[in-house]
Amino acid sequence: MLKFDKHLLNIQYRMNPCISLFPNTQFYGRKILDGSNVLSPSYNKDYTCLPFGSYTFINVTDGREDKEGTGNSRRNMVEVAVVLHLIHTIFKC
Structure with a gap:
């Protein structure tokens, strides 16, 4: 070592x-x-329009991981949709 x-x-x-x-x-x-x-x-920043504070854990149900391409990467498109919704909400604040 x-x-x-x-x-x-x-x-x-x-x-x-x-x-x-x-x-x-x-x-x-x-x-x-x-x-x-x-x-x-x-x-x-004060994001009072959001129902949580500086951080939170969100239980995303009904999502499924799938492989992307030929590598070992995985993705969960339901989680992606939740993140996009949150980002759009933040930008509207």
């Missing part, structure tokens, strides 16, 4: 703090700080 020094990220600059909280707590012992940019009010 190659010997490389480990370097842990100190500050994260991309995720909403309520999203970063889970991995930070579960995997990093809350050692990662949120950057000032993600803590500013202008970073967090």
Whole structure:
């Protein structure tokens, strides 16, 4: 095995703090700080038109995975339709 020094990220600059909280707590012992940019009010958009907060889990029923082409990639067109609907809803907010 190659010997490389480990370097842990100190500050994260991309995720909403309520999203970063889970991995930070579960995997990093809350050692990662949120950057000032993600803590500013202008970073967090208010999508009050949506029925959920910064993140959610959506149970998509009746979808089926199928293979795409000759490779190992799979797709679920019902899930694609749900994502497209959500994107259109967000852009209308």
